[in-house]
Amino acid sequence: MTFPNDARVALNALLGERFSEKQADRDHHAGTEAHHRPAPPEAVAWPESTEEVAEIVRICRGNGVAIVAHGAGSSLEGNTSAVKGGLSVDLNRMNQILDVRPEDLDCTVQAGVNREELNTHLRDTGLFFPIDPGAHASLGGMAATRASGTNAVRYGTMRENVLCLTVVTPEGEIIRTARRARKSSAGYDLTHLFVGSEGTLGIITEVTLKLYGRPEAVRAAVCTFSDPASASRTAIEAIQVGIPLARVEYLDDGCIRAVNAYSHLEETEADTLFVEFHGSEAGVAEQVAFFEEIATGNGAAHFRWAEREEDRNRLWKARHSAYTATVNQRPGCRGWATDVCVPLSRLPECIDHAKGLMKSCGIPASIMGHVGDGNFHVVFSVDPTAPEELETVARINSAMVEQALSCDGTCTGEHGVGLGKRKYMEAEHGPALSLMRRIKSALDPENLMNPDKILPPMETPAQ
Amino acid sequence: MTFPNDARVALNALLGERFSEKQADRDHHAGTEAHHRPAPPEAVAWPESTEEVAEIVRICRGNGVAIVAHGAGSSLEGNTSAVKGGLSVDLNRMNQILDVRPEDLDCTVQAGVNREELNTHLRDTGLFFPIDPGAHASLGGMAATRASGTNAVRYGTMRENVLCLTVVTPEGEIIRTARRARKSSAGYDLTHLFVGSEGTLGIITEVTLKLYGRPEAVRAAVCTFSDPASASRTAIEAIQVGIPLARVEYLDDGCIRAVNAYSHLEETEADTLFVEFHGSEAGVAEQVAFFEEIATGNGAAHFRWAEREEDRNRLWKARHSAYTATVNQRPGCRGWATDVCVPLSRLPECIDHAKGLMKSCGIPASIMGHVGDGNFHVVFSVDPTAPEELETVARINSAMVEQALSCDGTCTGEHGVGLGKRKYMEAEHGPALSLMRRIKSALDPENLMNPDKILPPMETPAQ
Structure with a gap:
């Protein structure tokens, strides 16, 4: 793949130094987050306005150049990798x-x-x-x-x-x-x-x-359970009775261990819920009392409340570090996060199923789940140079997706399809997939916009 | 337009008496709600399963027959009229x-x-x-x-x-x-x-x-204001400070008059809010106190609380009768409901603008608004045999849409486009309209599904 000279000249004229073919810039836009193989574009553009983006697209279209929009580059399924080369349109200078x-x-x-x-x-x-x-x-x-x-x-x-x-x-x-x-x-x-x-x-x-x-009152808490099902059941029951939980996050014992090491905390290493309540002072007090009753009924222990903003921030920073904490357990390893989402009532069995798969594989991994949505991730710390590890995780990922689909769930709750989840589109959508293909063809008949993402190749639907 | 014999034979074989070409059945599916001209289909089918609908569609497609799906027939913009004849697919027997x-x-x-x-x-x-x-x-x-x-x-x-x-x-x-x-x-x-x-x-x-x-506690109330702006401002302020109102409906003085006459009530004939709060007992009490403070600050009077379910039901039945009550003010007349929706802060000016247009036209009309969403209707009781009345209301409708679009609002908040709002699609969507056309062509290339709805004809984009 070589970048067409007409496009190069036009983009240079439009963008000056905000157009680059340098290897370092290309490598930086190769979609290297997580475990996917890097696929750098042939060039990178940094527009500063919608009008510039439109002009860039017209130039690319006129020269048959594929276009990959690029934000922070934090997506996990190869969503921004430039598998057909072409131009990465980096939107980071559009920061107004x-x-x-x-x-x-x-x-x-x-x-x-x-x-x-x-x-x-x-x-x-x-x-x-x-x-x-x-x-x-x-x-x-x-x-x-x-x-x-x-x-x-x-x-x-x-x-x-x-x-x-x-x-x-x-x-x-x-x-x-x-x-x-x-x-x-x-x-x-x-x-x-x-x-x-x-x-x-x-x-x-x-x-x-x-x-x-911003809510008038906010309270956050941590509590532990004797097993994953008790934790997820607590979240489910709280939602079923109508407590307007702002957040309810599940972290398994392995995840807490990783977070403790990474963030220098001393949380009890057990199946844990992080919860937060938003509302008026009286409303939050009511939610808290109701939640504690449900949690205690499911055997919750080690309740710890964070009322001050700094305590809450520390808590959620720990939660947000869970991915990195898990991946960093092994030097040189990369993250691979599964992302199934199922109807609420099916969550405990899906977490149990995932736990079983994790335990038997021998690769360090954590579960972290937005359990109020029925969505959870198993994050593996995987050695990218070990094909057998990648294969093992791929197998577990597929088994989890299959289980989720059998529960009327989805292969991806929030990470998107990118490259990684294309192979499940047929199983998830059945004949509806052909409507997606028609929409793509109708809007992008030349297939220049982030080609090969979301829709699996026609030739090998199972790939 | 005549119904193709092959389709007739096939539909008869599939549906027996659940297929009809009787004039009475056709007229019943002509989309006659509101002011639009009736357009009966050539035949009507009553499927009882998804599989039967699929078979009906395949038969129609094979014979070039247009298909209009028909529910309760209560839409207001000619959404289900059969302007190209064809088959009305009545889904009322799919009631499981x-x-x-x-x-x-x-x-x-x-x-x-x-x-x-x-x-x-x-x-x-x-x-x-x-x-x-x-x-x-x-x-x-x-x-x-x-x-x-x-x-x-x-x-x-x-x-x-x-x-x-x-x-x-x-x-x-x-x-x-x-x-x-x-x-x-x-x-x-x-x-x-x-x-x-x-x-x-x-x-x-x-x-x-x-x-x-179902919320543990529900309270509803009615209160009146000295002008429309004070009423809508109350709703807006309540939402801005975060009161989780379950319902907040505005009815103008004319609407209350019509509802009183129709439902034998004695509400004060003034600009009125109907509100409802859902939550826990304590939560609702808190919401109520907060709302009363805001309403009183805007000059609210005649506060009347409905705590018992039967009182609330009576209240909301009155609210739901507002459309019929307005239309029935004049015998033999039909309803014409406008339906703009604008960003919350622009609502008072849009209601004022509509009020001005209503007053000068001399046709009985009411305003009823879902003001918490920025959505309101002017319902006219219009004589369908008086072309000058229809023209006047059409002019007011267009002026209201123009005003709403100038406020970054929409021509229809909840009634749909049907036939009646097609003429505004270009002004509302601009070049995005061509994407809608492409999607329609991609999914229904033969233009058999409810033809001529939503998208304005290509020849006369202003019509």
């Missing part, structure tokens, strides 16, 4: 917070703004944006991946929190997917079509998001 | 509640089940389904129209509450749009593509819905 409208509880940001930057900016407004994937993801990337995180049980995922998008289409046209009204019945839901489309239908350049008032 | 899963807080119903039937069925489970458009709509129709109602401010619309759908595609293939997991990142969001697609991309035959626990 364009408008915050406290009176409408919404804001508009460029795609490269990350969630921490937004929340820092919002600090004085009394508002916040709740979606928090583990990584320092960009909001455009989060929309493209339909990301979520620990707050989804209360606030929803990117699916529920994107009001509208500005998108550059494969033709290089700029569209808005919807108006800013909170609801609409005006035609096909383009916003939701692009949320989760992973750059395969166009490039998201601006995101309009719902915001929420 | 297939599965209720309290442990997962979800259920699956056939498309013809209506919301009251579902809630009656759920009575003993402690669960309920909150979406309540004014009419006795079918759940399939509500999904197809992306309907909402009075509870959307707290529980969302059909957009937020459909977990997955079973759909018969234009090829007559049966697909499921998603798994039953609460979240997923597994490819394009087909569920949201079909929610709101008004039968133009396929026929929804089964709907899987989120359910909610």
Whole structure:
């Protein structure tokens, strides 16, 4: 693959030093997070506006150059690797917070703004944006991946929190997917079509998001259980009786061990729930009492409450470090995170099934789960130079997906399909997959937008 | 237009008496709700299963017969009129509640089940389904129209509450749009593509819905204000400070007058809010106190609380009768309901603008608004035999849409596009409209599914 000279000349003229073919820049955009094989693009562009993105797309289209949109590069399924070469469009210089409208509880940001930057900016407004994937993801990337995180049980995922998008289409046209009204019945839901489309239908350049008032009162807690089922049952029962949990995260004993080592903590090494409650003072007190009753009924021990903000922050920092803590247990190893999500009632059996697979494989691994959503990850610390380890984890991943599908669940709750989950699309969607293919062909007939992602190759549907 | 004999023979063989070409049956499926001109199909079919719908679609497709899915027939924009003749597929015999899963807080119903039937069925489970458009709509129709109602401010619309759908595609293939997991990142969001697609991309035959626990405590209230702005400002401020209002409905003085006459009530004839709070006993008490403070600050008077279920039911029955009460003010007249939805902060100016247009027109009309969503209706009682009245209302409707679009709002918050709102699609969506056309062509290349709905004709984009 060589980069067409006409495209090079045009992109150089448009972007100057914000266009690069240097090996270091290409390697930095190869989608190397997690265990997937790096696939660098032939060149990288750093646009600063939607109009520049549109011009870049038109240049690429005119020269048959594949385009991969690139945010923070923190996705885990090879979602941004440039398997067909071409141009990586890095949106990190599109980092303007364009408008915050406290009176409408919404804001508009460029795609490269990350969630921490937004929340820092919002600090004085009394508002916040709740979606928090583990990584320092960009909001455009989060929309493209339909990301979520620990707050989804209360606030929803990117699916529920994107009001509208500005998108550059494969033709290089700029569209808005919807108006800013909170609801609409005006035609096909383009916003939701692009949320989760992973750059395969166009490039998201601006995101309009719902915001929420900071709760008057927040309390967080940790408690332990004698087994995974008791922990997940506690979360399920709390949701079934209607406690509006803001967060309810499960970490297994191995995960706590890894977090303790990594973050210098001394949490009890047992199946653990991290929970958080948002509301008024009285409302939170009520939720806490109700939750404690349910947890105690399931044998919870070692209850520890974090009422001060700094204690809570330490707690959630530990939770957010769980992935890295697990991966770093073995030097030189990389992460491989499974990501099934199942109906709530099926969660305990799926966690048990995963536990069984983990134990027998001998590779260091942790379970961390957004159990209020029925979503959990097994994170393996895998040696990328050991093919037999990669094979073992691949086998466990597939077994977990098969189990999840048999429970009417999904192969990916929040990481997206990328390259890694394509092989499960047929089993998950059946004949509906052909509709996805038609939509892709209709919107991107030349297959230039993040090619080979989401949809499995036609020739080998099982691959 | 004559119905192809091959299709007649095949449908007769498949359905027997559940296939009809009788004029009375055709007229009953002409989309006559509201002010749109009736357009009867050439025949009507009453399938009883998804498989029968698939077979019907395959027969129609083989004979070039247009297909209009028909639920309760309560849509207001000519959404189910058979403008190209063909077959109306009436889903009312698909009225089975297939599965209720309290442990997962979800259920699956056939498309013809209506919301009251579902809630009656759920009575003993402690669960309920909150979406309540004014009419006795079918759940399939509500999904197809992306309907909402009075509870959307707290529980969302059909957009937020459909977990997955079973759909018969234009090829007559049966697909499921998603798994039953609460979240997923597994490819394009087909569920949201079909929610709101008004039968133009396929026929929804089964709907899987989120359910909610009945709140421990419920309180409802009515209060009046000296002007529309004070009423809507109260709703807006309550939402901005984070009171989790379950319902907040605005009715103008004219609407209260109509409701009083129709429902034999004696509400004060003034700008009025109907509100409802859901939660624990303590939580509701807290919400009520907070809301009263805000309302009083905006000059609220005549506060009346309804704590008993029967009093609340009477209140909401009155609210739900507002459309009929308004239309019935003049014998022989029909309803014409506008349906704009705007960002919350722009609501008072849009209501004021509508008030001005209403006053000067001399046609009886009411405002009723889901003001917590920024959505409101002006309902006119219009004489269908008086072209100048229809013209006047059409002009006001267009002026309201123009105003809403200038506020980044939408021409339809919950009624759908049907025939009536097609003329605004270009102004609302701009170049994004061409993506909708491509999706329609990709999924229904022969244009047999509810033809001429949602998308304006290509020749005359302004019509």
